[in-house]
Amino acid sequence: MEREEIIERLKEILLSEDDRKADLIENCTEDMSLAEDLGFNSVALLYMVIDIEESFGIRFENVGINDFETLGEVVDYIEEQLG
Amino acid sequence: MKEKILNIIYKIGFWFIKITAAPGLLWFRPKVIYPGGKKIRIKGGALLISNHITMLDPYYMQYLVWYRNHHFICLKEFYAKPARAFLFRCFQCIPVDRENTGTATMREISKHLKNDELVCMFPEGRVNTDGTEHLEIKQFKSGMVLMALMAGKPIVPMVMKKRKNIFSRLQAAIGEPVDVTSFYGKRPTVAQIDEITDYLQQRAEELQELLGD
Numbered sequence: 696m697e698r699e700e701i702i703e704r705l706k707e708i709l710l711s712e713d714d715r716k717a718d719l720i721e722n723c724t725e726d727m728s729l730a731e732d733l734g735f736n737s738v739a740l741l742y743m744v745i746d747i748e749e750s751f752g753i754r755f756e757n758v759g760i761n762d763f764e765t766l767g768e769v770v771d772y773i774e775e776q777l778g
Numbered sequence: 779m780k781e782k783i784l785n786i787i788y789k790i791g792f793w794f795i796k797i798t799a800a801p802g803l804l805w806f807r808p809k810v811i812y813p814g815g816k817k818i819r820i821k822g823g824a825l826l827i828s829n830h831i832t833m834l835d836p837y838y839m840q841y842l843v844w845y846r847n848h849h850f851i852c853l854k855e856f857y858a859k860p861a862r863a864f865l866f867r868c869f870q871c872i873p874v875d876r877e878n879t880g881t882a883t884m885r886e887i888s889k890h891l892k893n894d895e896l897v898c899m900f901p902e903g904r905v906n907t908d909g910t911e912h913l914e915i916k917q918f919k920s921g922m923v924l925m926a927l928m929a930g931k932p933i934v935p936m937v938m939k940k941r942k943n944i945f946s947r948l949q950a951a952i953g954e955p956v957d958v959t960s961f962y963g964k965r966p967t968v969a970q971i972d973e974i975t976d977y978l979q980q981r982a983e984e985l986q987e988l989l990g991d
Contacts, residue, residue, distance in 0.1 A: 713968045737879060738920045739968045744881055745928060759878035 701751075701773050705766070708746045712739060725767030733766070747773065784867075791868030799840075806948040808841045811988055818952055820846060823891040823931040827922055828950075829915050829982065830900035831940050836869070838938060839898055842950045849890050851899040872897070879921070884928065891929035899925075901978070913940055915982050920975040926958045927966070933958060935978055937985040951985035 702725070709720045719733060729735045735743070740760040747769070748754055753776040763769050812818050820826065820843060828839060836850045847870070854873040857863040866873070872890070874883045890897050901918035915937070926933045932955035939949040956978060962970045 715969060738924055738971065741879060741884060741924055742968065755881040757880050757882040759875065759880040761878040
């Protein structure tokens with residue numbers, strides 16, 4: 696799966712979680728911070744992990760919510776898992 | 779092999795504590811009030827949530843819901859000392875890193891709930907020490923809703939009353955189980971999860987009123 700495709704799917708996941716931030720999510724970039732720039736709290740981040748696992752068919756092996764600082768780091772992890 | 783032996787030791791420790799603590803029922807004389815007056819028995823997998831007024835709350839909860847085995851969610855830092863860690867393992871606690879909650883913790887909680895076990899947590903996040911007699915319930919954190927959604931199990935609200943002295947009877951109110959999927963389905967948005975959290979907080983506050991001063 697191409698990196699661009701992963702980002703688009705990730706945006707869809709984030710949008711389904713929090714449609715109040717639609718503009719922000721649609722225009723987000725890989726270097727944006729999940730907590731500070733996108734305003735995701737710990738519950739939103741855990742929710743994102745659950746949705747990613749289901750959507751991409753991967754498993755996050757004991758990953759903490761603070762292990763990902765930016766959107767790009769999440770994309771890196773998904774890419775790595777997808778091999 | 780080592781893990782199996784340790785689990786047997788923890789199980790022995792668990793039953794030793796349960797049996798030796800049983801006479802405490804006579805001391806605490808737990809009294810549970812139910813809205814509508816009809817007794818509510820917690821059956822199957824459920825997340826039991828309670829206000830947090832003292833460090834002894836997990837101990838009290840076991841007397842109040844004496845007919846179930848409990849898994850408590852407790853802070854990882856409590857495992858720092860070996861003796862305490864042993865005790866928490868006997869009590870089948872689930873350690874959680876408050877600063878960096880991990881997927882392993884989520885999966886463990888979900889596993890217990892799906893196995894029809896009772897998981898207990900304090901959604902205020904810490905012991906409420908505002909110093910007043912009528913302890914106002916602090917804002918609930920929404921993580922509990924996510925856990926219940928993941929496992930597809932209900933949340934049971936409970937409120938304990940602060941004991942006036944060591945001779946006071948242990949009192950609590952337990953509400954009807956709340957099916958968190960009945961509000962917005964299995965995949966609510968984060969804002970909707972917050973709404974469900976507020977709903978549970980309201981139920982808890984009503985239970986507190988039921989208990990009186």
